[in-house]
Amino acid sequence: MRFVLFDVLGAEAQFQRMGFTDATRDVLDAVLDEAARFTETVLAPLNGVGDREGCKLDQATGKVTTPPGFKQAYTQFVEGGWSGLTSPAEFGGQGMPHAAGVPLKEMIDAANLAWGNFPLLSHGATEALLHHGEAWQQEAFLKPLVEGRWTGTMCLTEPHCGTDLGLLRTRAEPQADGSYAITGTKIFITAGEHDFTDNIVHLVLARLPDAPAGSKGISLFVVPKRRVDRDGKVGDANAVRCGSLEHKMGIHASATCVLNFDGAEGYLIGHPHKGLAAMFTMMNTARLAVGLQGLGLSDRALQNALRYSRERLQMRAPAGPMFPAKPADPIIVHPDVRRMLLTCKALVEGGRMMGYDAALQVDIAHHAPDHAERKLADDLVGFVTPIVKACLTEWGVECTYHALQCFGGHGYIAEHGMEQLARDARITTLYEGTTGIQALDLLGRKIMQMQGAGLKVFLGQVAAFCDAHGNDPALADFIAPLREKAAQWQQITMQVGKRAAANPDEIGAASYDYLMYSGYVVLAYWWARSVAAAEASAQPQAFKDDKRATARFYFARILPRTLAHAAAIESGSAGLPELDVAIA
Known part of the structure; x- marks a missing residue:
């Protein structure tokens, strides 16, 4: 984490020039250390407990009780000031840059994903109110959210309406006092009801009586669990109730609610x-x-599998015993086990650079001193968001699978916690927009509708990097293939665009493979940058050698996946024969 923040991204200097004068290396190191302590000692031990116990709903009262220890952990989280780490100081936050909170977020998710879902959407609600709320709404709702006294939700989905929000039916009737009466049912609401706080701020999509049809007729409302007047005074219970909790494949300790307004x-x-x-x-x-x-x-799956692979004795190394005094060698000596571990390592360490840079671009888009730089960062973060969301979650499913596989049958049973990680990972490719939706957003909107503005920025960065290191012997293995993939990416984009002009189905037919192709090329860029940053750093030689070896593995073993995706894209919509759409 420190290597990515400071050596690869130069975060300290970036933060200083954007005016985050308190975000020094010393402060950020202390944040990392304390975040590690909290997540390792408080959250991680509750992960298995939460999976076994789950959340409980009292049907008579509509109240949800979280697993043992969860509420107490949230109290410690708030007391530690974590809830407002990256929120503006004027609303009670610590005013740190967005990217400074990303390692905390990663640690929380590694330690206890289900618990992390409770404060997750509070940050999103804060952002929505900060950018779109009236002054009194910010005063009444933002401060308690930032301080962690309240939490937030995002209420979009309805039983008949998931991705297609134009179909939603929840109504908002104007009242004489300027408020609105919200009526409808929302499903899949993360942390929609719980016992962490006495109030929950629901951000709800609904239709006004004069709303036009479709997505152009949707309005956003803040609907607290307990009534809040314009002076911020909290009143009695609002007319919103948890009707049921979903029974899920994973994240059992995350309250996934049906809310009735x-x-x-x-x-x-x-x-x-x-x-x-x-x-x-x-x-x-x-x-x-x-x-x-x-x-x-x-990352947690990889750490567990790496430790187990060094301890588990099975058979002998192909070239002969490596530990002759032991009855067998550890399984890490076997090439296929190393393949799985190295695949996870390449995707985790490369994905960390991808994800952290996206967060840094958010900061630059809002705080860079130069308007042109803010515009470029905004284009870039819009472009990489679907790639980060889809690829890091798809790779999460892959990595938890590989890590479980390293355990063999011991991974399938609950003892080591690996099967929970695999179950929990599956939801990440689904909520906040499935991988297919991210693919359509990338190709249909960010490339076609926006004429590839963000792609042009990213390819410009790749070209500048390759030009700067074209004669660097330390990067000789990486620059040429990176240039080649970037050129192919441009060519594929143009080909899809031409076909889509004649047949709109081409976008949907190509979108998934285009997304994954893009993700692997983006990761190639970050692995090349990782080697360059390691060589220029004060890191030990063993660290530098490790980065170069992992980059070589990535370029040799994982980047060639682009060949299959390119072939699938080339097959076009003709490669997807028509299916009978009639219902029997």
Whole structure:
């Protein structure tokens, strides 16, 4: 984490020039150390407990009780000041840059993903209110959210309406006092009800009576669990109730709620019928955060598998005994075990650079002193968000699978916790927009509609890096293939664009493979940068050698996956024969 922040990204200097004068190396090192202590000693021991116990709903009261220790852990989280680490100081936060909070987020997700879901959306609600809320709303709702006294949710999905928000039916009726009565049912609401705090701030999408049809008729409302007036005074219970908890494959300790709004008091955020734009402020933050969930799970799985592979004795090394005094060699000596471990290592360490840089670009987009630089960063973060979200979560599924495989049958049973990591990882590819939705966002919107603005910025960075290191012998193995892949990426993009002009189905047919192709090329860039940063750093030679060896593994063993994705893209929509769409 320190290597990525300070050696690869130069975060300390970046923070200083953006005006985050308190974000010094000493302060950030202390944040990392304390975050590690909290997540390792408080959250990690609760992971298995939460999986076994889950959340409990009292049907008579609609109240949800979290697993033993979860509420107490949240109290410690708030007392430690973690809830407001990256929030503005004027609302009670510590005013640290967004990227400074990313390692904390990764550690939380590695230690206890289900617990981490409770404070997760509070940050997104904070961002939505900060950018779109009225002054009184910020005063009444932001401060308790930042301080951690309240938590937030994002209420989009309805039983008949998931990705297609234009179909939502929740109603908002204007009231004489300027508030709105919100009526409808929302499902899959993470942390929609719990016992951590006495109030929960729901951000709800609903339709006004005069709303036009489709997504252009959606407005955003803040609907607290307990009524809050314009002076911030908390009143009695609002007309919102948890109707049920979902029974899920994983994240059992995360309260996934059905929420029923029955004329609940709410307030409009932003302008009427413009709620989707405000919600995307929250959603994009959440998508990057979910990418980090995939990363955190991958890293914990890798650490567990690496330790086990060094301890588990089975058979002898192919070239002969490496530990003749022992009855067998540790399984890490076997090439296929090393393949799985190195695959995880390459995806985790490369994915960390990808995810942390996206967070840094968010900071630059908001705080860089130069307007042109802010615009470039904004284009770039919009472009990489679907890649970060989709690839880090897909790789999370892959890495937890590989790590479990290293344990053999011992990974399939609950004793080592590996099967929980694999189950928990599966949701990350689904919520906050499935991988397919991220692929359509990348190719359909960020490339086609926005004419590849972010892609041009990224390819410019790749070209500048290759030009700067073209004669660097330490990067001789990486520059030429990186240039080649970047050129192929441009060519593929143009080919898909030409086919899509004649047949819109080409976008959907190519989108998944285009997304994954993009992710592997992006990771190649970061692995090349990792080698360059390691060579220029004061890291020990063994560390530098390790980075170069892992980069070589990535370029030799994982980057060639782009060949299959390119072939699939080339096959076009003709490679997807029509299926009978009629219902029997």
